[in-house]
Amino acid sequence: MRQLLPITALLLATNVASSAEGSPGITVPTSLQPFVPTAPRCSKPADLKPILAFAKDNKREFIEGVDHGLAQAAKDNHLEYRVALAANDSAKMISDVEALRTERVGGIVVSPVDPAALAPSLQKAMWSGTYVSTVVAPPATSLLNAPQYLTGKELGDAAVAYIKDKFDGRADVVLLTQDSLQFLTPRFVAIRDALDTLPDVRIVADISPNPVSKEGGLATMRMVIQAHPHVDVVLGADGVVLGALQALREAGKDRPDQFIGGIDGEPEAIAEITKGGPYKMTVSLNSPVFGYAMGQHAADWLEGKPIPQAMDILPHVITAQNLGDYQKDVANPGAVYADPARRDAYLRMYGNICYDSRDQYLNFPWSSEAQ
Known part of the structure; x- marks a missing residue:
């Protein structure tokens, strides 16, 4: 029996990988348990390039904060970082995402212009093994939302x-x-x-x-x-x-x-x-901090590590009394992510997914407040 275990594991991985192709994901609203970072590792995605790309809708301040966090995470994890700016043009964003998928980019983060129109392109990227994270709108390997x-x-x-x-x-x-x-x-x-x-x-x-x-x-x-x-x-x-x-x-x-x-x-x-x-x-909603988290999860995905299926961006009250500490966190989101106590003040993570279970991506408008 011991000799059969590696073959069984290989067959299981093959079956999961093939089932991911064309999978609609989880389409029925489902409650997610807290993320378990110590869950077993998965296979590493094959033939994906160590590139993190941000397909962004526009350059408003909130999205520029996401950009800042992603860029720092890419640098810290030795990933090439790219930005594709759609300038609120849905057709351009679809074209950008399709080009990134064709190039076999390892991780794509998206702030969608038209979520419904973009969804088929994101699904194809996920079927091919790419990590996909979105701001609010499904589908996504790891979906971001605010309560x-x-x-x-x-x-x-x-x-x-x-x-x-x-x-x-x-x-x-x-x-x-x-x-x-x-x-x-x-x-x-x-x-x-x-x-x-x-x-x-x-x-x-x-x-x-x-x-x-x-x-x-x-x-x-x-x-x-x-x-x-x-x-x-x-x-x-x-x-x-x-x-x-x-x-x-x-x-x-x-x-x-x-x-x-x-x-x-x-x-x-x-x-x-x-x-x-x-x-x-x-x-x-501290966008550099959650941007860094999404970039880190892309790097973890490419290493075969488990990542959360969804994240809450926790609201953070800024007054004259705590403004200085907040500005330090915005400037250095990597330091916040590395400190569990500081990170937990901004983020809450749910569910588990990795490359071998990538067919379990969220394809419904998830919110922790609906759980």
Whole structure:
């Protein structure tokens, strides 16, 4: 029997590899257990080049942070690093991914322009053995997401604590939403749930700016001020909230005791927090840290190591008090990843997958909050 074991293992590996070709992946929503890094190793992918590529939709600050983390991980793991910029062109992104697959690139990270249109190309890359990681949208060998309700809850709870402390539980609030983007709606459900705990809080405007940008926030807040010139609290994504702050300043309605808070950790928001005034906090999803994690997982994949099927980006509250530590982490994400305590403050990992089980990729919109 001992002589048969290596042959049995070889046959098993062959069967798994062949079943991966054309596999639809896991299409039914499934709960994932915590990632087990000590799980047995797998085969190393054959004939893949030690190249990590980032197919990115555009150059917004959040995505540039992912780029920074990936580049550092590639350098630390002796992988060639490439960037393919689609500039919001879905057809170009598909062409870029197909070219990377044809070249047998070992790892591809994607921030999709059009997830549905790109999905067949990503599946073909995974069938060929390439590591594929995506920001939010399936399919992916390892899928990245943010617990959206928790993200909104961090901002909502902070606003409630401030209202209790500074305004004796009474405040007029403007909520600038992104409810047109379905996957972000839990953020604003959480904020409303938090505000509902204070009976004397009045939401004077609950509206989604169009466009969802600084310009949209500026235009929307100008209209709100006409009807409600007294505002104590403004909440939403950093981009639109920064526009709202500009409108308040133009109208002479900004005050140092206001609570203006956002989500995304944008540099301009951080600059406002640094100089003091009404902008009190932002909730950041530290993109350099999770970018580094995806790059490290690509390197582990090529070595036959197990990697997580999914990762949560944990929301991180940035205030004037902890800004310095946060900026150090952004600058050196590799050091954060190497320190389990610091890494666990930003990331949570779920499920196990490796080259031999690559047909078990996620092909549904996974979220830990749905488990």
